[in-house]
Amino acid sequence: QGDELIIALSTFSEETMVPWAGSGQRKTYLDLVYEYLTYIDPDTRETVPGLAESWEASEDGRRWTFHLREGVQFAGGHGEMTSADVAYSIERFIRDDSRAGPSSVLRRAIASVETPDERTVVVTLNTPDHELAQGYFGASQQLGIVSKAYFDAVGEAAAEADPIGTGPYRLERIASGSEIVMTLRDDVGDHWRARPEFSRVVFRVVPEESTRVAMLRTGEADIAPIGFDSIPTVRDAGLRIVSAPATWSPVVRFGGLVQTSQERYNPDAPWARREVRQALNYAVDKQEIIDALFQGEATIAASDTPVPAWESVEPYPYDPERARALLAEAGYPNGFDVTIRTFTTTPGAELPLMAEAVALYWQDIGVNVTIEPVDWPSLRSAWTEGRANDYVWTHRGFPFASAVNGLEAGFTASSLFASYTSPELEEMISAFSNEPDAARREALFTEIGQHLRDEAAAVFIALANEPYGVSDKVGDWDISTSYVWNFDQVGRAGN
Amino acid sequence: MQIPPAPLLEVRDLSVRLGAPDAPALIEGVNLSLRPGETLGLVGESGSGKTTLGMALMRLLPPLLDRGLSGQVIYDGRDVARMQPAELADIRGSEISMILQDPMASLNPVFSVGNQLKEGLRRHATAPGSLQERAIRALDDVRIPSPEARLASYPHQMSGGMRQRVVGAIALTRAPRLLIADEPTTSLDVTIQYQFLDLLKDLQARLGMAMLFITHDFGVVARMCDRVAVMYAGQIVEQGPVRDIFARPTHWYTRALLDSVPTVNTRLDRLPTIPGAPPTVAARPEGCRFHPRCANAQSRCRSAPPMQERRPGQSARCWFPLDSERTPA
Amino acid sequence: MVQKILILRGARPKGPMPGMALWRQTGWPVRLALILLAVFMVAAIFGPWITPHDPMQGSLRARLVPPVWQEGGSWAHVFGTDRLGRDILSRLIAGARISLTVCVLAIAIAGTIGTAVGTIAGYFGGWTDRILMRLVDLALSFPVILLALLLGAIRGPSFANIIIVISLVLWSQYARMSRGETIKIRNEDYVDLARTSGLSDLRILWRHILPNIAPALIVIATLQVGIVIVLEASLSFLGVGVPPPAPSWGSMVADGRSYITSAWWLCMIPGIAILLTVMSVNLVGDALADRINPALRGRNL
Amino acid sequence: MSDPILSAEGLTRIFRVRHKERMQDLHAVAGVDLALHAGQTLGIVGESGCGKTTLNRMLLMLDQPSAGTVRFRGRPCNTLDAAGKRAFRRAVQPVFQNPFSSLDPRMRVGRIIAEPLSTIPGLSRAEIDSRVAEVLEAVGLRATDARRFPNEFSGGQRQRIAIARAIASRPEVLMLDEPVSSQDISIRAQILNILKDLQEENGLACVFISHDLATVRFMADEVIVMYLGRPVERGTAEAICTRPAHPYTKALLAAALPPDPDAAPPELPPQGELPSPLDPPQGCPYHTRCPLRMEICASHRPAMLAASHGGVAACHLLEPEAAHVA
Amino acid sequence: MVKVIATRTIEALIALLLMSIVIFLLSRLTGDPIALLLGDGATEADRQALARDLGLDRSLPAQYLGFLADVLRGDFGRSLTAGGQPALDLVLARLPASLSLAGVALVFTLVVGVLFGVAASIRRNGPVDVAARLVALVGQSVPSFWLGIVLMYVFAVKLGWLPTSGYGSWSHYVLPAATLGLFTLAAITRLVRSSMLEALGSEYIKLARVKGLPEAMVIWKHALANSLIPVITFMGTFFAVMITGAVIVETVFAWPGIGRLAYESILARDFPVVQAVVLVITALFILANLMVDVLYIVVDPRMRSRG
């Protein structure tokens, strides 16, 4: 069936169909149905208009006004999108029973949502956010716009079963645990954004990676996320690899470095000393790991988050001599023993392997590593509850939804998910978040990156791509931005 | 003087070995003949090869032993020992039939008595009446009370005696001309055994069949048989008319066996015994098989004695046959 | 029948050296299996002294080297190297040790518990029996794989977990079987005779029951070795087995499965090792069962 | 006469069994009285299922009577203390029917025979070994056989081992439950002779259980005939086998076919089947099969009455007023 | 029969109750789902609110009793992750896929296993027997995930005869059912073979032959009827084997069944779903065993009177 695009995913996550009912992982299929206020240009990485044609923020970053696009129709003849729909979507998104990841942050941040007219939405914030439009309200996040009228008419359960959005596709059916099928809207011809080339998009959930690879080879799937290990296999089979660049970054994290928190600081750990952390960074030949484990689909990282502003930060080079010297300087000439806890997630199937590779390098400088596989939920509980102060673990960083929030979540003591803090750093972050000037912000942001690198807040390994195997049927497909898969805009080969 | 009818079954030099021709023999050089209506008793101690002989006659031996079968089993002019499976299925049940020793084990536990009975009846197309009627009649023939109700019973719901009668009924459904009964009463109580033997005699008279009656009990032989063959260690050591054997056994083994059975009528202080125990298949002695246990063994006994007629119709496998009268207990 | 023939051939079911007797009386498949098992045992016991390389040490530079008979292979790595450049042969040898340890511990624990429960239930009967056997039923109805996953989730994959989980799978079989055998033996006259000699229940259990069910237990244990290896491999596949980097055969297969076309040896060689070992164990187990207690044959799952 | 070593009064054993979807009482043994004196052999005969083994087990204290008592030297067995029990165990030893299941296949013969000795305190190894050798020779085996395993012996030899074991602790009573019925004719005679010799040499008392009147006649002084768990006739072996009073005993005698082709046909051939012990007949348990049954037999159970042979029998025909009716 | 079913049902309910306690405790021990559910940047207050919301702040016994009361009302709670769908609905939605796969696998293994076992027993040591023993040996020795991957590689990728994975037409059943069933096939083949050999040596087979029955009838009626009894005895075990296999096979072949659901919900700490899955599986298991008991009574008349 030439008209059908089959995408094999490793998980559907919750299989729910409204934006606030689950995780952002669902955006793979939700984005065909719902649309966002702003999008990101894949080439320039600039924020471009989406359902909002334009927007402006007040000087203090607390009052945002969005001007909506005209003539955007909800699917199934449910009418034109208006400010009421946007306001409803925001308010529903931050309601107490919302299960979406960013809902708690937004709930705290948003003071009010007003709709002065059909085309205008005004959002007032409690705390300044200078990036709301490209951040939480953008296409890389979860605030899809739903139809208020539709919800009012049919209620939440029915809307869940037959979701209506402004996107080019409509849900045809969900077979639990098996497939989600989207069909093109009848009235797609004049869609404001997308010109889809496939009349049906079928998502299949195939947890086992080797099965996904097999499906690519037999033509049972056109697009499938694959592990780095499978890249040669897929290439050997004459198929293409398309990767989303630098969407995540494998890293080795230290516990007990939340220096501004009593419970989460562990001064006795060897890595409480900066020299040790630096030594552990110098000890690892990152390029070799990238070549061997990531099949070249990654770049050496100087941070644990893919952030454009930090691209200029110089990574630690591979220098075992230096590492040994630093260790000696820190008082560990003979190294020490450490346990690396590791787990797999999606993406992140390579983490245990990376742990083993890192262990091999650390062993070279006398640091004795035991590897202990754990699972992510347990580790996450231990970490957020301050029980991980003597842990070292592999982890993966994701792009920030908003720089401020990202920094606050990662590097201030108020966040449960902080991995490294210091009074100095918290000050820098607070300065950054209160700075309205874009250029100054950029400079401060870069400075923070440099600081994190110099302090060796973690052992930075790589900025990794997200590789997809792609069949002959697939032509142009642009996934140069994270969290925006553009499955509704996959081109057909030959077109 | 009447000419005795031609034998119905003639066994010539029958041996059963464990597969190969040079493997140990379970039975060896058996010669028997059986006339219509006649009952031949086959006695011997456990392991002497009675069942093996019975099974060999019906070609029911397990594959290994069946391969080791040699000699002839002439039934009604045809050699059963050379028959193909189809021919065998033809004569089994209709010409030759068998009652097995263990009534508990010889009925299939998962099918009703009626089912198992009718299977045989169905193949006996010539008999009159419907299948059901014939089944009822068959049970009635073996004196099973309320036969109609019994057809629906399963084997486990019946007593041992009743089961053995059902086995009898099944074996006789097709009015065979020869019945092999392999210790049909050993597992029954004496009072039940008595009645079953009665029944069997009755049926035999009615159907005019010949019978090979295998047992280890001389009392049963005395009651049931016209002639008797005594087996020891895979061979027939003595054969003859029942009265002659009981009164004047010529083989020392026969004699010693008869003597060592206690009876109700007299009180003995000690029983005469045979020393030792019967040999196992693997350890059968050369020569006369009985000589290691024989009170009269001599050096000549180390070579095998032939079967020789001692009196009309009575022959024995012994170099030094007895000639005295035995005083019955 | 079989017994009859054995007796005829002069072979007693219980010889002085069962291993040797087994060797002499079996065909080539079982002999081959015995040889393979011997290799396995040697690898497991002397592993640390005979591995050509450190099974945990590798070099990313020498990763995915094919086995020696393939183009690009070398004698340095007979079976090639894995994703981290660790020598597969060395890891196989080290894995044998792990498999053996898991087998021995799990079977010992399961066997002890199961046999204790089974013999007690069988010997005393009545309520003891009913309660204990219900417990066995419950254990049987528990989807053990889910328990394994839960345990793995609670405590992370660990050696102890696997042993607990596998023991939980296995013990009920010992319980059922030893109960059955105990009931059989309890009804043997020699148990009554022991009582008329004034022996206590405990002594009867120890002196008469246990030695007599031991052969059947040994047969089960042998046949279970295969189950343990496969189960351990399956658990490792699901990520709750032997924790990496320890080279369990199961996790070697699991880790190598993405390379089935590009570096087939990663998953095929350990897979074949599992297959051959388990087949050998099962062959030998069957042969043992035939000798010791033909009734057990085919009844073991 | 001296006091009995072992005696029983009103011995009864009821099994609760599931039958036809409900629990029922099965009277395996009902109201058996007996007394066993030193040097005497008491025979018990009856058909399969009449309760012989159950009775034996109760006498051996392997099973608890549901009613009635077993007495050992006059003392009720259920009141024996530990020492009394030990004395009982030493004094009363059984031989069972099946020589294959009587010997633990994993034990050497020597240990099997020594087992009853192992509970006797103060016996040295050497003493035990010499006793084992002694009893092995007493049953016609060699002392060196102690080192072998049971599976190296034939059925007859095994039964000898079982007997050796039974006499090892120098008991006063042998309980023999069909000790020869699984043996071949030629072996049967050997074993019976050994038993008889041992009994006479050591002055043992024996309980000899069998379904075969002929062997009972050979072994026993006195005989109890049982039917459906109840004794129906008792008397000397001679009397029971030649002048039986009870129709059932007569049927048993008739069924014991003499090895004589010219034997006269029996006077009262057996009829019918054994009723199920789960619903035994009302009245006389034998009346369903009795050729001489009278009206009263179906309703009243006869008491034990003196019979002409000097023993007793439970039959209405023996009632004085029945004499002319019959 | 009714009585058997009644007692078995009561026992089953007790087993289920025990199982619910075990599962409840185990799942609570696995760490809590809150950390997973909380978004990045959540604070302590958020955590507590969520815990209260999900009822995870109460004491364990209180949580259990609440859970039990709900379950008795047919409410297994709502999934913590799947957008608050009723846990039972999730499980029931996945059940058909698992049951149909297990059913196909079981029928396939029963038919093939019985045929194979019987054929093997007729000619002992003949070619069929050797083949059957080989299948049985391999089937019991090969880890199912490995087998699955290899089968997929050969039949789907190399030969292209069958789809690699997924749920839909009959052709989708072939590989997963074969993978799931091979172990059971091996077991049934062995079982049938050995019990057929036993049956063929029995007295009642001799009697059947004495009757002059054709060999086919002797084998397919008399011997097989008895040989099926041990197979039935082991059916319950087969079912358990299938469940264990399901987790793996459903993962490898992307089969939307409850095995995978269980696996995934354990990984996600979705307690209500874990509880629902395990209880449903246990109930199924018990039901299967009950059916086995009934079947037993049907096939073996001796069981009928025993009760």
Ligand SMILES: Nc1ncnc2c1ncn2[C@@H]1O[C@H](COP(=O)(O)OP(=O)(O)OP(=O)(O)O)[C@@H](O)[C@H]1O
């Ligand atoms: N299939 C067999 N394989 C090996 N030996 C066998 C086989 N069948 C029988 N035997 C042996 O052959 C001998 C004769 O056995 P058979 O059953 O014919 O004796 P029997 O006289 O019927 O004994 P019983 O009185 O115990 O029934 C025995 O020693 C027996 O162990």
Ligand SMILES: Nc1ncnc2c1ncn2[C@@H]1O[C@H](COP(=O)(O)OP(=O)(O)OP(=O)(O)O)[C@@H](O)[C@H]1O
């Ligand atoms: N443990 C038991 N539970 C239930 N019923 C029993 C038990 N033991 C024996 N019975 C029943 O008690 C009755 C008497 O049995 P017992 O074994 O004492 O008879 P027996 O005279 O020794 O028979 P046999 O000659 O067959 O050895 C039988 O009906 C038997 O079924």
Ligand SMILES: [Mg+2]
């Ligand atoms: Mg026989």
Ligand SMILES: [Mg+2]
């Ligand atoms: Mg008895």
